[in-house]
Amino acid sequence: MGFNFQDIRKDFPILDQRVNKHPWVYFDNAATAQRPKVVLEKIREFSVITNANIHRGTHDHAIRTTEAYENARDIVKEFLHAEAREEIIFTHGTTESINLVARSFCEKFLTTGDEIIVTEMEHHANIVPWQMACERHQATLKVLPFSDKGELRMELLETLITKRTKIIAVAHVSNTLGTVNPIEEIIQIAHSHNIPVLIDGAQSVPHASIDVQKLDCDFYAFSGHKIYGPTGIGILYGKRSLLEVMPPFLGGGEMIDQVTFKKTTYNELPHKFEAGTPHYVGAIALGSAIQYVQNIGLDKIAAYEHQLLNYATNQMKALGDLQIFGESPAKTGVICFKLDQIHPFDLGTLLDQLGIAVRTGRLCADPVMDHYQVTAMTRASFAFYNSEEEIDLFIKALQRIRSMF
Amino acid sequence: MGFNFQDIRKDFPILDQRVNKHPWVYFDNAATAQRPKVVLEKIREFSVITNANIHRGTHDHAIRTTEAYENARDIVKEFLHAEAREEIIFTHGTTESINLVARSFCEKFLTTGDEIIVTEMEHHANIVPWQMACERHQATLKVLPFSDKGELRMELLETLITKRTKIIAVAHVSNTLGTVNPIEEIIQIAHSHNIPVLIDGAQSVPHASIDVQKLDCDFYAFSGHKIYGPTGIGILYGKRSLLEVMPPFLGGGEMIDQVTFKKTTYNELPHKFEAGTPHYVGAIALGSAIQYVQNIGLDKIAAYEHQLLNYATNQMKALGDLQIFGESPAKTGVICFKLDQIHPFDLGTLLDQLGIAVRTGRLCADPVMDHYQVTAMTRASFAFYNSEEEIDLFIKALQRIRSMF
Amino acid sequence: MTIEEVQQEIIADFSAYEDWMDKYTYLIELGNELAPIDDAFKNDQNLIRGCQSRVWLQQKLDGEFLIFEAESDALIVKGLVALLLKVFSGRTPQEILDADPHFIDAIGLRQHLSPTRSNGLMAMVKQIKLYALAYKQISSQKK
Amino acid sequence: MTIEEVQQEIIADFSAYEDWMDKYTYLIELGNELAPIDDAFKNDQNLIRGCQSRVWLQQKLDGEFLIFEAESDALIVKGLVALLLKVFSGRTPQEILDADPHFIDAIGLRQHLSPTRSNGLMAMVKQIKLYALAYKQISSQKK
């Protein structure tokens, strides 16, 4: 598997526990990932050893905290292969990152009659901000559909694009279907029409290495808590040329240059988009999380998780009368499914009784539910600290539950 | 002093260290406070023992995390004496709280020609969002000035209010002058004109108990990291009647009821204003921080800090040629000052050499700098874990530094 | 039987099961046995929305007694609904208002009724109480 | 003296002081001794903005040498400015472009030049290099 599984499990002591008397199997990784020890160590360090508010400080702790925070920015920059550190904005999560663009980009560029394109498989975080922007600016939201197999109907993209299309927002990986979307192609087509593209990377960064310069995407958003980092921290990458011309999002300390009641001027990038005291502890700990996965190697992680996906998919299909939603060959370790006619709430509740944590419900993707005409789904999602043995437990649990209905 | 100082110091192990070979004296509390052990313990608990994304989860960890998160909301509700838990919104800090109101309230209520009133002593976080809102809606920002003593010129308030005044935003306590503003009176006057009032409580909640119902304020904002809690978490209290009619701020998961591409409906309060995965670890740990200060007693904390303020003020004045900015009798433990002609950068750098952490610069309050016609200030700010002995060290350090110039 | 007696009976029934999975099996059974409500009543007005499962609640007055019918799309929830109906249906408004469904707690299913759960059960209890209050006020006005 | 020799001299000077406060006393002395620049030059164009202290930087060409004058409103910064002038002023553009002010690091004042510090010194060094580059290009075009 390319890395020492036993060693890795030791980094995640939370996994070694029993839930409802069964060994805990955590298959809710797409909702939030567990955090390795180094991340908690970093949080501890910046609470118990060094702590002061960052920027403008002339004292030791303020200087050290500022350096650690800015160093975390460099780590993210290298991780995403961005051109410049000024293009890395610390936000509070994918949702805030997308909202930032939907507010600031649209304030600058969106006018009555313009259009925005999203896809049918987006998470609500990549739909609602655009809907709200369209409402504010009297623009129209257009939707690229996906096939029942869970793949974007790429042949329709050109037909949706018009001269009024101002931005295209699409998930790198779907949080329900697991599909890895052909974003290179989407970006190429969009750019041939001079349309910028925002990539929602919430479900991709934990599982693949990203090169925003190669992709040539204009914005890339992700959340710390899904990549083994802390909650309350996220990233927006944006091309400098766009970030430069966009108006600020939030106003407050640090994002300004000079404030007078007559006229306020704004600070340079990246500070222009980081108003107020940032979640500096979270940012610093996110840096550690990223270094942690880099040390293991994202390629190794991707390969191992793919093995888990295949193993689970085969086992599940062997159960019969089990429908998997999303069967693209390009897929990450996310399996949404339906077992017999069992309601996902029942299934989730009973799996929990057997120690297995999955997510059930509408998965923040109502349009995907509507597509398959279901009211809810059950989702199992894997991380590199999961194992085939855990999948076996999961399969056994499904069999046992099935027999109860 | 009403509480056991030695015990309290034990809760803050970070304070027991040497910086530049001197015992560390942390007088930068107004920028960010240190966190007691219980807060870190809580963060650890929700990383190493229990962790899952909140809401809609059917599994054990998701349920427990959700309950802890919603319990933290109840703690904040009791702390602020709010009427209902729906009125407590988790944000990422004071800055985001104020921006939320400046966006959502203004989108609903502000139109061309309207007016907003702030004061001359506000932190940039309570100026810039309103300036940006005024720019978006072609409204005017009006400013209530303060006297050289550092007190709001209350006699001018009525003259600033017109029929077009839509909201008044004012700090409970100034982060530079330390002044405790007469917000009861301001709220009364504002309400007699049917104008809602937002209180920036960033500098007040750590030092006084707050009753939003008695105050009858319409919004109250504060930051977790200034009240001994974690970074990246904050609170917006808002009256339900106002929050109900305000449009959502950020769009995404959890804040919606149903999403279709045709029409999206929003969730009930408080979720309507909490888009995306919240910083649930931060919220839960903020709950612990609040319980911690409640256990000590905010009245005791206030009394003790006032004693520190008086002690420091007297000692500093005895130095001669030391100017204190802000001399209101109603004042918290914040002292901005100027020693001789020494530049704050020099003073801060040298104090740091002697182990003493103060903040220097413009303190996110350019208008206050302009008022006193200085380019920067030096600020010492106290918390209940500081002591008179530390103030003695500080005074000695000032004397030594003075002799160097 | 009084509300309290019914609750005690349910608690006794459940005490027979040691294993959680057996309790759930029993709940599923109860859910399966519950008479479905007429599809015509499964409308938006009767819908109590939880995020995960839906509950439809229907009421009518029979003399001085309030009769409830209900259903859910999730079977476990339906089982719980059946228990709540046993306790609350066919009672006077005052009995309903005075009652506390403590059995849920006693049989260890408290978490299904917590305000942070999204299965609609908490809302169902609230709704039952609201109906009771409404009928009580109407009938006191009549007098 | 070459730039390197000047840097070595500064490092030697500072090595005399063991205590940090003595180093800062010496810096303040250097700051006090630095000739003030004409108020007329303290304009926005010459201003290098840090958040905490301001630095004004002024340059002219004297034959093939670039002459810098500078000042700061904070004395410690002014002392550091004096050191930077000793190193960089009166040099050819090429010398300036080739030089690395490593002495700052050697005397333990690195933190004052880090990009996260807001005293304007880092920006001052950048600006000096930019001027050098500009003059070099102009003179190469003349040839």
Ligand SMILES: Cc1ncc(COP(=O)(O)O)c(C=O)c1O
């Ligand atoms: C009075 C006041 N308002 C607002 C803020 C902004 O708080 P935060 O940076 O935590 O958002 C501060 C903190 O610096 C403050 O002192």
Ligand SMILES: Cc1ncc(COP(=O)(O)O)c(C=O)c1O
């Ligand atoms: C594809 C996708 N986009 C956006 C989000 C929102 O991320 P967050 O809740 O961390 O802001 C998620 C997480 O649920 C997601 O899976």
